[in-house]
Amino acid sequence: MKPAKKQTGPSRDWLQRQAEAEEKYSSMSVGGLVSDLGMLKPPQEVEISAKTVLARLVELARRSRGMSRQDLAQSAEVGLDDVASIEQCEDRELEPRTVHKLALVLKLPESPLMELAGLVHCHGERLGAAAVRFAALSRCADLSKEEQRALREFVKTLSELSTGE
């Protein structure tokens, strides 16, 4: 992809015209009619995997500490490829030692982290529900207030789970 040109926001006047137009036309949908899209059939459920949640959690926790991937790998004494693999949600077996070290550096409770990494199974539905909520609220861009809150709340739930509350 070519480097993006500098983008300036649209003018207030332009935005006002769009708001008025959208009132007038109401529908903006682009795509296909449902009959041809198989959209009436139950869609293939794309699961929010535990590894997706782990990827976001590690990334947000790392960035909230102002660390690069390399900083994290060095502090935790794990491979940079391990950190990258986790954050990119790659389907790769993780060593318990790696998760343990990352939990220590990122100050995250270890046992739910192990569960998200697929190394143990103990917290079940409560962790699942909290993980989906967290995944829904967290993004991978700059850490906004919303993301900070999502991260805080999820880490709180993880801590409660690890202490058996």
Added chain:
Amino acid sequence: MTTSCVELLERETGAFVAVDLHRELKVADVVLAERSWSSKRADLMAALLKENVPRAQWPQSLHWDWRAKAPDLKLLEARGFGIHAESGSQGLMLTKNTRHVTRLKDDAGKPLVYVDFLETAPWNWSSEPLKVRGRFGRIGSLLFREAVLHSRDEGFHGRVGLHALPQSEAFYEGHFGLTRIGPDASKQGLVYLEFTRKQAEQFLKEGGG
């Protein structure tokens, strides 16, 4: 993920609400958006049935399910865009940037960004028969603008192509001035429209860029 801040108009209050525009959505983002949209779709359908609103007046994307399209985001040619407010996802767009070329004579055969799907969250739809007003405005316009900017950044000079649902043809043809190529038999007879390089330049000059 590339993100910037844009302002939506909250129709009820007339207030400008700052939200995030994301340009590299992942599969999980789209799945999660649909999870929150699907219950609203069901509520709307129930209301339309209750009020005996003729099917022809139902929103034509009412039955969509983005989970069926989400895996496309794994394709290199695909790009997902979304507008996200604190209350959730407000609009989604999926574009493709290979395999599609302009069908207009002037630029025939030149690449363009194809808008595969674009939809706003169901609570942003206004419905005349149900007498409801969508919560936020400008979402469709801002997403379409992103398609034009994406095309420009890809070196396609703002050229965009799309198949509009019948209820949306007027928005793209009448408001944005896309050129109507005509019904496309390979796409359920939906009308195919294109934004040419010239139209895109004008669009961006008039404040869209």
